[in-house]
Each structure stands twice: as C-alpha cells, then as structure tokens.
Amino acid sequence: MNRKTLVLPTVVGLLAPVLAGCGGADGGSGSGDAIVVGTTDRFTATKDAPAPLDPAYSYDVGTWNILRQTVQTLMIQPKGEGDPVPEAAKSCGFTDSGNERYACTLRDGLKFSSGDPITAEDVKFSIDRARAIKADSGVFALLSTIDTVETQGDDEVIFHLKTADATFPFKLSTPVAGIVNPDDYDKGKLRDGFAVDGSGPYTLKAEADGDEMTRAVFTKNPNYKGTLDVKNDKVEMVSYKDAEDMGTALDKGDIDLMTRTMTPEQIKKLSDASADGAVDLTELAGLEIRYLAFNTDAPTVKTKAVRQAMAQIIDRSRLVSEVYGTQAEPLYSLVPASVTGHSNAFFNTYGDPDPAKAKALLEEADVSTPVKLTLNYTTDHYGAATKKEFEQLQKQLNDSGLFDVSLQGTPWATFVPAERKGEYAVYGMGWFPDFPDADNFLAPFLDKDNFLKSPYSNGDIINNLIPESRREADRLSAAKSLTEIQDIVAKDVPVLPLWQGKQYVASRDNVTGSAYVLNSSATLQLWELSRGVSG
Known part of the structure; x- marks a missing residue:
C-alpha cells in the first residue's frame, strides 16, 4: 500500500483550535476514554430498508464497516493486504485440485460476545440464512457459487461449490459470511433496527435519533478470539450530515479522526500546509x-x-x-x-x-x-x-x-x-x-x-x-x-x-494507527487505533 503521511499545522478556518484542544476535558481527544471517529456515512432504518445492519442484507461500505468491527468471519484480509488468512477459523483451504471443495476448522474456544459457544452449525446457519433470505440488496450473490454447506462435528465446516471459485476465500472474509447466533437472528427474516450481535473484536451499542443511527459505540469484546490485535478499549463513531460539520468537530476537539468523506477543498488545504503541527493527513491507496x-x-x-x-x-x-x-x-x-x-x-x-x-x-x-x-x-x-x-x-x-x-x-x-x-x-x-x-x-x-x-x-x-x-x-x-x-x-x-x-484520513497527533485504519478496499480497521504520539 502506498502511503503518504503529512504532519500538518492547523489550517486557518478549518482546524485552527486543534492544538489548543489537545488534552481538553470536554473534547473527544482529551477524554482519555474512547477514540472518537467522524464519518459522513448515514445509517437509517426505513420502511424500505428496515434492517441496515443485518449481515444478510447489508451491502454498502458504511454498514459493512460497522459489521467488520462486530461480526466475525472465517477468513479476514490481512493488515498488509494480500490473500485472506484464517480468522474465526484456525485453518481453511481447498481440499481438491478443482477448487470446488473448501474446508475450514474453527478456532478452539470461540464464543459469541454473549458468552455462547460457537459451533460449526452456527456457521452453517449464518451462511445458509443469507443464501435463503436473498435480500434485495443482492449481497447473497457473493455466496452464489455455494451448492451445500456441510458440518462434521462441532468444529469443521465444508463448502461444496457448484463450480470452481478461486475467489471463494475472499468471499468468506466479507460480512455476508459473518457468523451470527441463531438465538438472535431468525432463519427466515431480517433483523430490523441497529442491533448487532457477533463474535468480532467489539460489541456495538447504537444511539439513534428516530430512524437514524447517530453514534456507534464500539467496546472491546472480552470474548473475542481471532488474529486481530485490538489496541484500544473503546471507539465511538459519530455520523455527521456533511464534511463541513465533521471538519468543525475535529476543529473543536469533539472527534479525534475523520475519514470518508472529506471534501476536495478540505484535503487540499491540509495537503498544502507545511509539515509541523497538530493534525496528520494520511493519504492511502484506494480501490474506490x-x-x-x-x-x-x-x-x-x-x-x-x-x-x-x-x-x-x-x-x-x-x-x-x-x-x-x-x-x-x-x-x-x-x-x-x-x-x-x-x-x-x-x-x-x-x-x-x-x-x-x-x-x-x-x-x-x-x-x-x-x-x-x-x-x-x-x-x-x-x-x-x-x-x-x-x-x-x-x-x-x-x-x-x-x-x-x-x-x-x-x-x-x-x-x-x-x-x-x-x-x-x-x-x-x-x-x-x-x-x-x-x-x-x-x-x-x-x-x-x-x-x-x-x-x-x-x-x-x-x-x-x-x-x-x-x-x-x-x-x-x-x-x-x-x-x-x-x-x-x-x-x-x-x-x-x-x-x-484515493483515500484520506485526518487525525489529531495524539492518535496512532491512522496509516492502517483503512485498507485499500476502504475497510475500516478501528482496532488499529490507539493513544500516543504519531510520527
């Protein structure tokens, strides 16, 4: 991944009070608790789309980035890009020369955030559920090469494919293949609203205003077992109506980091500034x-x-x-x-x-x-x-x-x-x-x-x-x-x-990990963020 990190001074009219706000008792950066992230992604539960965060329905970058923090998948895309690696699984691979039989063995001791144990049957339930519901978002098509899902014992899942699919390991790293608890998700219908339960690195508490989620509070999941090194205890994501409001929030110290979507004008102001100050602008390779x-x-x-x-x-x-x-x-x-x-x-x-x-x-x-x-x-x-x-x-x-x-x-x-x-x-x-x-x-x-x-x-x-x-x-x-x-x-x-x-992240200089908070596919990796001095 190509990265250009620009350590910038405050930009007049956009981020002027950032330095003064560092360490303040009222600001997001100075709370000593949650790292606060701003976004312009909007999350709504409407009559036409009442289940925005159900893995069997969700199919846009914003809602997927909620699910990637909370719902675990068998495979995951690694920090340094490249082919996916096991996550909820301890091993996965094709077992035939034709790329039509794919087997995974689960990690020992996997649990949902509730403490319930995860078995191979839960994996089968989750993936069969998404395939059967066939939500109008079309996300189920990612699983279209699956013919049947088989379990052997409590820890082995075998996927029999209709046709060879060398991309199948990647598909098992996407939220539609996320493992959900049958106690929380109905087999035949979507789960309305903003509740999410899984076995990922965080649990979610959603704050909503009417039919819109305004803040997502991610708290480190004590039952998580996987490959990720979670470097913080809590992250809050705040949704803003536009980039100007988000920039003002960073300006005031209400948030520590902002990402998609900044305006070209904001990015240019930050890019044109000289390299000594309180805000880091990180440019990342993107595939958008x-x-x-x-x-x-x-x-x-x-x-x-x-x-x-x-x-x-x-x-x-x-x-x-x-x-x-x-x-x-x-x-x-x-x-x-x-x-x-x-x-x-x-x-x-x-x-x-x-x-x-x-x-x-x-x-x-x-x-x-x-x-x-x-x-x-x-x-x-x-x-x-x-x-x-x-x-x-x-x-x-x-x-x-x-x-x-x-x-x-x-x-x-x-x-x-x-x-x-x-x-x-x-x-x-x-x-x-x-x-x-x-x-x-x-x-x-x-x-x-x-x-x-x-x-x-x-x-x-x-x-x-x-x-x-x-x-x-x-x-x-x-x-x-x-x-x-x-x-x-x-x-x-x-x-x-x-x-x-391209992709850009603007962060206060007491937050580290911004160079890895987004991968090239725009996956938000909140677990990479921590407190410290960047640079």
Missing part, C-alpha cells in the same frame, strides 16, 4: 471507483448507441481535474488500474473524447438529437463533490449539442430503493470492493442476481467468461477471460466507469 449505471430497458437509453455516444463524449481527465484534482484518476474500465487483470477497454474502444464520433454513432442508429435524459445522483453518500461532478457531466454532454441533460439529486435512503425498483434510467454510483480482485469489479455488475438489478445480461459473460476466470488460482492466468469481459462492457456500455479515487 465511480461510474454511471444504466437501466438498459429504459426508453431513453435502451438503444446501445445512446450509451456509446455518452462514452464517446465524456472527458474523464477534465472531469477529474475540474472536481477532484490529484485526489482521483481517470478510469477506463470497471477494474481499477492497480488490480491484476485491468485493461483500458473504454479508451481502447473510444479513444479521446470526440463529439463528432458520438454524432455518427447516433445517426447510424437513427436516434434523434438532442437526446433528453436525467442524470440521477445521491446527495449525501459519496461526499459533497458529487453535485459538482454531475454538473460537470451535464455540461460536457450538453455542450456536445447531442444531449439535453437535467440533474436530479436524492438522499441515499430514498435513492437506493428507487434505483432497485428501476426508476432511474441513468444514475451515478460508487463501488468499494468486497475484496481486491478483478472478479469483484465485474461479477457483481454482470452476473446473475447482480446487485444493480440491471436487466442487462450477456450469456457469454455469465456462462463462460466469469466461470473461466474463477478457475484460475493464479490470477494472472485469468487475464484473458477478464480482458474479454471488459471489452464486452466497453462495447455494450451497461455501465460507464469514470474515475478511481
């Missing part, structure tokens, strides 16, 4: 991507040429420079440039932005111009810069004379149900990978039961290319299949990749 998704059955974009024309017009470099500067990079595939199997499929197909070529595509398909459509985006999930990003996309498309684009911003709690019901023809989304493998940037969008509920379906991708790529334990050997998938996506444009982003 942003893209436009299409309901390919919607009349305005059903004709492939319309989607191709948009791909031909949009100038990613201009979009990034105008909105995100050095904090993002143009992306020409769903697979980020740093992931094995990446190809610049969209650039290879369309080259540089060219409205004349776009016009020819539309004319050949007999599409009348300007094409009228609405770009939908969420106002409160991916950061304050999202609105500016979509205004730039609107300008580029409208300036071509080929499109008449309007914008519609919607809060996340409303946006997600509408998107899943197919109400949007074109909408903006982000993707934080479940695990750092090219398969996880392709299959969730293109396989059966894809999480976008997209009507787009390509038989060659589903029946041949994805299974072929999963047979290869050496991911370099999967490159041919992965490249073919990316080429098909560039030609058909069911999704349109835009950019790949």
Whole structure:
C-alpha cells in the first residue's frame, strides 16, 4: 500500500483550535476514554430498508464497516493486504485440485460476545440464512457459487461449490459470511433496527435519533478470539450530515479522526500546509471507483448507441481535474488500474473524447438529437463533490449539442430503493470492493442476481467468461477471460466507469494507527487505533 503521511499545522478556518484542544476535558481527544471517529456515512432504518445492519442484507461500505468491527468471519484480509488468512477459523483451504471443495476448522474456544459457544452449525446457519433470505440488496450473490454447506462435528465446516471459485476465500472474509447466533437472528427474516450481535473484536451499542443511527459505540469484546490485535478499549463513531460539520468537530476537539468523506477543498488545504503541527493527513491507496449505471430497458437509453455516444463524449481527465484534482484518476474500465487483470477497454474502444464520433454513432442508429435524459445522483453518500461532478457531466454532454441533460439529486435512503425498483434510467454510483480482485469489479455488475438489478445480461459473460476466470488460482492466468469481459462492457456500455479515487484520513497527533485504519478496499480497521504520539 502506498502511503503518504503529512504532519500538518492547523489550517486557518478549518482546524485552527486543534492544538489548543489537545488534552481538553470536554473534547473527544482529551477524554482519555474512547477514540472518537467522524464519518459522513448515514445509517437509517426505513420502511424500505428496515434492517441496515443485518449481515444478510447489508451491502454498502458504511454498514459493512460497522459489521467488520462486530461480526466475525472465517477468513479476514490481512493488515498488509494480500490473500485472506484464517480468522474465526484456525485453518481453511481447498481440499481438491478443482477448487470446488473448501474446508475450514474453527478456532478452539470461540464464543459469541454473549458468552455462547460457537459451533460449526452456527456457521452453517449464518451462511445458509443469507443464501435463503436473498435480500434485495443482492449481497447473497457473493455466496452464489455455494451448492451445500456441510458440518462434521462441532468444529469443521465444508463448502461444496457448484463450480470452481478461486475467489471463494475472499468471499468468506466479507460480512455476508459473518457468523451470527441463531438465538438472535431468525432463519427466515431480517433483523430490523441497529442491533448487532457477533463474535468480532467489539460489541456495538447504537444511539439513534428516530430512524437514524447517530453514534456507534464500539467496546472491546472480552470474548473475542481471532488474529486481530485490538489496541484500544473503546471507539465511538459519530455520523455527521456533511464534511463541513465533521471538519468543525475535529476543529473543536469533539472527534479525534475523520475519514470518508472529506471534501476536495478540505484535503487540499491540509495537503498544502507545511509539515509541523497538530493534525496528520494520511493519504492511502484506494480501490474506490465511480461510474454511471444504466437501466438498459429504459426508453431513453435502451438503444446501445445512446450509451456509446455518452462514452464517446465524456472527458474523464477534465472531469477529474475540474472536481477532484490529484485526489482521483481517470478510469477506463470497471477494474481499477492497480488490480491484476485491468485493461483500458473504454479508451481502447473510444479513444479521446470526440463529439463528432458520438454524432455518427447516433445517426447510424437513427436516434434523434438532442437526446433528453436525467442524470440521477445521491446527495449525501459519496461526499459533497458529487453535485459538482454531475454538473460537470451535464455540461460536457450538453455542450456536445447531442444531449439535453437535467440533474436530479436524492438522499441515499430514498435513492437506493428507487434505483432497485428501476426508476432511474441513468444514475451515478460508487463501488468499494468486497475484496481486491478483478472478479469483484465485474461479477457483481454482470452476473446473475447482480446487485444493480440491471436487466442487462450477456450469456457469454455469465456462462463462460466469469466461470473461466474463477478457475484460475493464479490470477494472472485469468487475464484473458477478464480482458474479454471488459471489452464486452466497453462495447455494450451497461455501465460507464469514470474515475478511481484515493483515500484520506485526518487525525489529531495524539492518535496512532491512522496509516492502517483503512485498507485499500476502504475497510475500516478501528482496532488499529490507539493513544500516543504519531510520527
């Protein structure tokens, strides 16, 4: 992981009182108790999504980061990246040459936070439950290669797969495979609200205002047994309505650290400051991507040429420079440039932005111009810069004379149900990978039961290319299949990749571990934080 740690002075107008606040009795940093983390992620339990923290439902980066602190999985992604390693299991591995039988042996003495012992039957219950409920979030698709789950005794779990899947160990490290207690979770329905019970490094106490969780209090779990070295006794996560409020909280000493999502302006102020002060800005490698998704059955974009024309017009470099500067990079595939199997499929197909070529595509398909459509985006999930990003996309498309684009911003709690019901023809989304493998940037969008509920379906991708790529334990050997998938996506444009982003953490200088609090998949690792002098 590439890291750049900038030890910064206070920034006038943004973080001015931070140094003065260190050690104060009223501030989060000076309490001597919990380490307090700010986030702009919002956690709501609504009529459309009443069970945001159930492992069988949760499928966004914010709620997964709650679950990763509280619900234990058989495997876990290690601190230094790389292949997953055993966590609730003491050993796991394929037991056949075809990567179709995967066996795990549980650690001795595993317990839920309640003190109840964990057995192989609890693991089977948890995974079978997620597969059976088939929540409309689509998270169950991560377990789609499982045929049956078998137990032998109290400590052995055997997964029989429908087809070879070299990525299966990664999938067992994701929250949908989290181990839950049958006493707390109904086999046939989701658990509503904000309660979470597991065997992870922390227990959770949620504080809510109406249908929204405002604070998550994580307390070290005395019954935890696993690979993690938990370096603190308590962490509190506070949810803010926007980055400005979060920055003010750090400014006042109410929080010790802030992460996603800071604004580009905040990051730039911190980055431009000189290297002696009370706030550390840590830049981390990231695999976050942003893209436009299409309901390919919607009349305005059903004709492939319309989607191709948009791909031909949009100038990613201009979009990034105008909105995100050095904090993002143009992306020409769903697979980020740093992931094995990446190809610049969209650039290879369309080259540089060219409205004349776009016009020819539309004319050949007999599409009348300007094409009228609405770009939908969420106002409160991916950061304050999202609105500016979509205004730039609107300008580029409208300036071509080929499109008449309007914008519609919607809060996340409303946006997600509408998107899943197919109400949007074109909408903006982000993707934080479940695990750092090219398969996880392709299959969730293109396989059966894809999480976008997209009507787009390509038989060659589903029946041949994805299974072929999963047979290869050496991911370099999967490159041919992965490249073919990316080429098909560039030609058909069911999704349109835009950019790949970096990650940033701003922390007070009496908190250590900020360089490891996020991994490249945006997994929050609160157990890495502790009190001390950084640098």
